[in-house]
Amino acid sequence: xxxxxxxxxxxxxxxxxxxxxxxxxxxxxxxxxxxxxxxxxxxxxxxxxxxxxxxxxxxxxxxxxxxxxxxxxxxxxxxxxxxxxxxxxxxxxxxxxxxxxxxxxxxxxxxx
Amino acid sequence: xxxxxxxxxxxxxxxxxxxxxxxxxxxxxxxxxxxxxxxxxxxxxxxxxxxxxxxxxxxxxxxxxxxxxxxxxxxxxxxxxxxxxxxxxxxxxxxxxxxxxxxxxxxxxxxxxxxxxxxxxxxxxxxxxxxxxxxx
Numbered sequence: 001x002x003x004x005x006x007x008x009x010x011x012x013x014x015x016x017x018x019x020x021x022x023x024x025x026x027x028x029x030x031x032x033x034x035x036x037x038x039x040x041x042x043x044x045x046x047x048x049x050x051x052x053x054x055x056x057x058x059x060x061x062x063x064x065x066x067x068x069x070x071x072x073x074x075x076x077x078x079x080x081x082x083x084x085x086x087x088x089x090x091x092x093x094x095x096x097x098x099x100x101x102x103x104x105x106x107x108x109x110x111x112x
Numbered sequence: 113x114x115x116x117x118x119x120x121x122x123x124x125x126x127x128x129x130x131x132x133x134x135x136x137x138x139x140x141x142x143x144x145x146x147x148x149x150x151x152x153x154x155x156x157x158x159x160x161x162x163x164x165x166x167x168x169x170x171x172x173x174x175x176x177x178x179x180x181x182x183x184x185x186x187x188x189x190x191x192x193x194x195x196x197x198x199x200x201x202x203x204x205x206x207x208x209x210x211x212x213x214x215x216x217x218x219x220x221x222x223x224x225x226x227x228x229x230x231x232x233x234x235x236x237x238x239x240x241x242x243x244x245x246x247x248x
Contacts, residue, residue: 013132013227022124051170058202059124061224 001067001107008064019063024111026063030101037097041090050079067100114241115159116142119151119182120166120200128225129164129200136231136238148177152185160195161241167201167208180211187215196237200225 009019033056040049057072075093105112114137120126126144133140143160145151147169155163163186167179179201186192192215199212202223209220219233 011226012128013135013230014128018127018131022127025124051168054168054202055121055170058223059122061202062122062124062128064224 001103003064003107011064012062020111022063023108026059026065027105027108027112030105034094034098034101038094041094046079050076053079065104068097068104071097071100113139113141114161114238116140116162116164117151117154117160118142118144118164119146119148119169119179120144120164121146121169122166125166125200125223125225129230132227132230133234136234148179148182149175151182152177155186155189155191162196162198162237164198164200167199167203180208183212183215183217192216196241198233198237 005016005019009016012019014022033052037049037052037056040046040052053072053075057069057076060069060072071093075097078089078093116133118126118129120129130142130144133142143154143158145154151163151165154160165179165182169178170176179199183192183197186195186197196219197217198219198221199217200221200223201208204220204222212218212220219237221230221233
């Protein structure tokens with residue numbers, strides 16, 4: 001994973017200190033967010049799932065966490081196209097999300 | 113003092129908007145809300161010069177009121193004429209923009225946040241507000 005603090009600060013119009021605070025905020029909540037997504041998947045609450053995925057996608061997009069954003073865009077599209085009928089597609093998508101979230105947490109371990 | 117209401121469910125987004133606004137002007141009173149319902153409640157209590165409004169704001173505790181519902185409320189209460197409304201959203205579809213333009217809302221900032229786009233929309237609003245304040 002690669003992350004250019006300078007570029008992200010520039011595009012968001014904020015300093016590194018605030019960016020680190022926002023990343024910390026994100027990292028503190030990511031496990032709970034993924035847990036909630038998993039719960040919605042298990043209970044097939046696709047309305048709630050859609051909102052959660054959409055919100056998390058927005059946060060990742062704003063913080064320029066590209067890999068996670070790409071996965072969440074795929075997830076969002078699957079949901080919008082109602083392609084989550086099979087356990088395979090959602091489990092596979094969710095597993096990829098977990099993997100990328102681990103890589104993000106590992107990368108920003110100093111902030112945690 | 114410029115009164116600003118930021119209605120966005122994302123804390124991160126609100127922080128970014130707030131920081132960029134504080135870089136433009138040092139006399140701001142900023143109120144933040146996370147749902148459409150709270151945005152309406154705040155606007156019933158006070159007058160704002162600028163509203164930054166997200167279109168998608170889930171509300172788990174109450175009946176869902178999204179950004180478009182807030183715009184409808186503003187239109188019904190004839191509040192749109194008295195304040196600047198800036199839509200900041202990832203859902204700026206052509207259909208949504210056409211609908212918002214019918215309510216005379218023409219300031220749109222797409223997400224993800226981009227400082228240049230934000231400033232291109234917000235700086236002219238601040239200039240007009242300052243001119244208005246000078247006339248008073």
